[in-house]
Amino acid sequence: MRAAVITFPGSNCDRDMAVAIEKISGTAPLRVWHGDAELPDGLDFIALPGGFSYGDYLRSGAMAANSPIMRSVVAAAERGVPVLGVCNGFQVLTEAGLLPGALMRNAGQTFVCRTVPLTVENGQSLFTSGYETGSTIRIPVAHHDGNYFADAETLDRIEGEGRVAFRYGETVNGSQRDIAGVLNEAGNVLGMMPHPERAIEDAHGNSDGRAMFESILASLAVA
Numbered sequence: 257m258r259a260a261v262i263t264f265p266g267s268n269c270d271r272d273m274a275v276a277i278e279k280i281s282g283t284a285p286l287r288v289w290h291g292d293a294e295l296p297d298g299l300d301f302i303a304l305p306g307g308f309s310y311g312d313y314l315r316s317g318a319m320a321a322n323s324p325i326m327r328s329v330v331a332a333a334e335r336g337v338p339v340l341g342v343c344n345g346f347q348v349l350t351e352a353g354l355l356p357g358a359l360m361r362n363a364g365q366t367f368v369c370r371t372v373p374l375t376v377e378n379g380q381s382l383f384t385s386g387y388e389t390g391s392t393i394r395i396p397v398a399h400h401d402g403n404y405f406a407d408a409e410t411l412d413r414i415e416g417e418g419r420v421a422f423r424y425g426e427t428v429n430g431s432q433r434d435i436a437g438v439l440n441e442a443g444n445v446l447g448m449m450p451h452p453e454r455a456i457e458d459a460h461g462n463s464d465g466r467a468m469f470e471s472i473l474a475s476l477a478v479a
């Protein structure tokens with residue numbers, strides 16, 4: 257798998273993401289700096305990692321969404337390249353307009369850092385085919401701006417189109433309809449607040465995130 261992990265100033269989960277990709281795919285991803293103008297050709301997968309890009313100033317993800325590299329990320333997403341945004345990466349994807357809605361301050365006004373149950377709402381996407389639809393997995397969250405908001409019409413539409421990939425199995429941050437992860441219309445962009453890269457092996461105490469990376473790999477094998 258020819259993957260790239262984008263690093264912004266303030267990213268802090270880029271290494272974990274790169275390690276997860278390498279351990280599961282067998283190939284180390286390219287590490288790409290936000291200020292680079294272009295992504296290399298022929299990428300199979302792009303990951304936007306978690307963190308506090310630009311110190312979360314303005315709004316989480318808002319400044320990163322306007323980084324030079326994001327023009328290439330948006331163009332790749334529009335060509336159908338799989339793009340996964342985790343936590344701050346999800347925030348960047350909504351700010352870049354690749355996903356609907358916004359991530360607001362958590363309803364409780366506090367940073368939430370714990371492992372939470374997630375229901376797999378759509379086990380058919382290229383990111384989730386390794387999970388059974390309706391199953392419950394446990395994945396860590398760590399954020400203060402994870403409160404997913406979209407208007408009712410948008411929520412009904414994305415629910416109807418099977419674009420809610422994951423839903424929290426308990427109250428976490430005040431997200432509308434407990435939405436934890438959202439797909440774009442074409443199904444090749446996924447944003448999620450929980451961190452699958454923090455749950456890929458026994459040393460993590462939990463390997464429920466592994467199937468996400470295995471699903472992405474499997475989708476490339478059949479593509």
Ligand SMILES: NC(=O)CC[C@H](N)C(=O)O
Pocket residue numbers: 269305306307308309312316342343344345398399400401402
């Ligand atoms: N782990 C993360 O990516 C943190 C995301 C984010 N900036 C927040 O706290 O909301």
